[in-house]
Amino acid sequence: MNFTGLKKYMPLLKELIRRDVKIKYRRSFLGFLWSVLNPLGMMVIMTIVFSNVFRSDIKNFPVYLMCGQLIFNFFNEATSMSLSSIIGNAGLISKVYVPKYFFPVSRVCSSFVNLLTSFVALVIVIVVTRTPISWTVIFAVFPVIYVLLFSIGVGMFLSAITVSFRDMIHLYGVVLTAVMYLTPIFYPITMLPTEGTLGKVAMIVKGNPITNFVEMLRTTVLGQEIPSLWQHVKCLTPCVLALIIGAYVFKKLQDDFILKL
Amino acid sequence: MxxxxxxxxxxxxxxxxxxxxxxxxxxxxxxxxxxxxxxxxxxxxxxxxxxxxxxxxxxxxxxxxxxxxxxxxxxxxxxxxxxxxxxxxxxxxVAPMIELGAGFDFDLTARENVFLNGAILGYDKEMLKERFDEIIEFAELGQFVDVPIKNFSSGMVTRLGFSIATIVQPxxxxxxxxxxxxxxxxxxxxxxxxxxxxxxxxxxxxxxxxxxxxxxxxxxxxxxxxxxxxxxxxxxxxxxxxxxx
CATH class of the missing domain: 3.40.50.300 (P-loop containing nucleotide triphosphate hydrolases)
Structure with a gap:
């Protein structure tokens, strides 16, 4: 990847992010407010379903749920949008030279703007449910940054692969559904048995990077604790791996994009 | 030589x-x-x-x-x-004009596209702001600045593209x-x-x-x-x- 043009093209990254954010809510009445309303609405419905139908005994379920939801929804939106970012900008890529990794990165970043706005919803829920919080919430920036880095890596990988294998567009939806159930968004991780076949599932859930990001966010908000060093290791390792693999695959394939678009 | x-x-x-x-x-x-x-x-x-x-x-x-x-x-x-x-x-x-307005987003207005397209061509934002009127004037789009360009005629889109691409001397x-x-x-x-x-x-x-x-x-x-x-x-x-x- 050629980072020399980075300074020259930095304004482009900003413009691309601005465009995505603007386009998303253009011509809707409530506009950007949807970034807050959407997670709130989802949370209300899921809280009703899980506290009445499934009798979940998680303490402070709305906040617990929302921590998982915000992180997973960001990952979901960011990676599925970057998946099609190269094919979606085919017209541009075949006519002007621009650093190509800007397309997946800008998509992840515009979803990130959305995530930051959605945190207003979390604050609302914390205030309404009178959840006690402490100064440890400032450590919530760590899981947020980790999930951003991880999504950039995954996004670069997906966008590059999708150019030659368009099946990814359809396959990735299935993968995301699996990731959703393998992340303890609305169930407690302790619910999973540690032995037998389900024990293996628990292993996957615990190894799932998204789980670790969500758990760290809950540690800072609900647990009122500072994340341990071990938690940081568990979060940072997948980020670094995703970034290295994503950047490597992208660099390897990027010169062939134009021939396959 | x-x-x-x-x-x-x-x-x-x-x-x-x-x-x-x-x-x-x-x-x-x-x-x-x-x-x-x-x-x-x-x-x-x-x-x-x-x-x-x-x-x-x-x-x-x-x-x-x-x-x-x-x-x-x-x-x-x-x-x-x-x-x-x-x-x-x-x-x-290099200022490439292989296709004018290659980076246009048709949902955005002419004003927004000036900055988006300018950034794609690697132009400085301050410069674009300064010379914005000049760009619009050359493209003869005075009254359509805030209209999404999907409503433009193809000639208007081309004019805007040319005007942006040639605003600096490459x-x-x-x-x-x-x-x-x-x-x-x-x-x-x-x-x-x-x-x-x-x-x-x-x-x-x-x-x-x-x-x-x-x-x-x-x-x-x-x-x-x-x-x-x-x-x-x-x-x-x-x-x-x-x-x-």
């Missing part, structure tokens, strides 16, 4: 495309074909060992019939494609057939602007099928045919050969 005066160097550039007989676009099909060793393709050279040099301040025409490799060559010079063999050296800033201006669109009056206006740039030392690379225009605007040129360099010299020689093809 010293080496510094050469602004574009095209050294033995070849561009090969693979023409697959069967389109394989999914994993399963690919694996089956790969195992059976049925993936076959023809090698197609869109450009074959092209070399030439362009001096600073020169206006250079690239002519040839359809499919002779003109646009591929321009894309390689603009850095959009990498050649299979050979290399291109550019000593200056070292090398690449123009691919774009002057064919727009009405007669606007074409003249574009030509005037390009001529003004040439006077100030910009190098022009022009692709056109309009031989009168090429003769009028260029001094030197190259004739391509099936990816081969037929003639490279003064525009008179090039056009003569082209017309006798």
């Amino acid at each position: 010293s080496n510094q005066d050469i602004i574009v160097e095209v050294n033995e550039v070849s561009m090969m495309f693979r023409l697959y007989k069967e389109q394989v676009k999914d994993l399963k099909g690919y694996l089956i074909k790969k195992l059976k060793r049925e993936i076959s393709y023809e090698e197609f050279y869109a450009l074959n060992d092209i070399s030439f040099q362009i001096q600073r301040g020169q206006s250079f025409g690239i002519v040839g019939v359809n499919g002779s490799g003109k646009s591929t060559l321009l894309k390689i010079i603009a850095g959009v494609m990498k050649p299979t063999k050979g290399n291109v050296c550019i000593h200056g800033k 070292d090398i201006l690449i123009v691919d057939e774009i002057l064919a669109v727009g009405d007669y009056r606007f074409q003249e206006k574009c030509e005037d602007r390009i001529n003004a740039m040439l006077e100030q030392g910009t190098t022009l690379l022009l692709v056109s099928h309009n031989m009168d225009q090429v003769k009028r605007m260029c001094k030197n040129g190259v004739l391509l045919s099936h990816g081969n360099n037929l003639v490279c010299g003064t525009i008179g020689e090039v056009c003569e050969r082209y017309e006798s093809l």
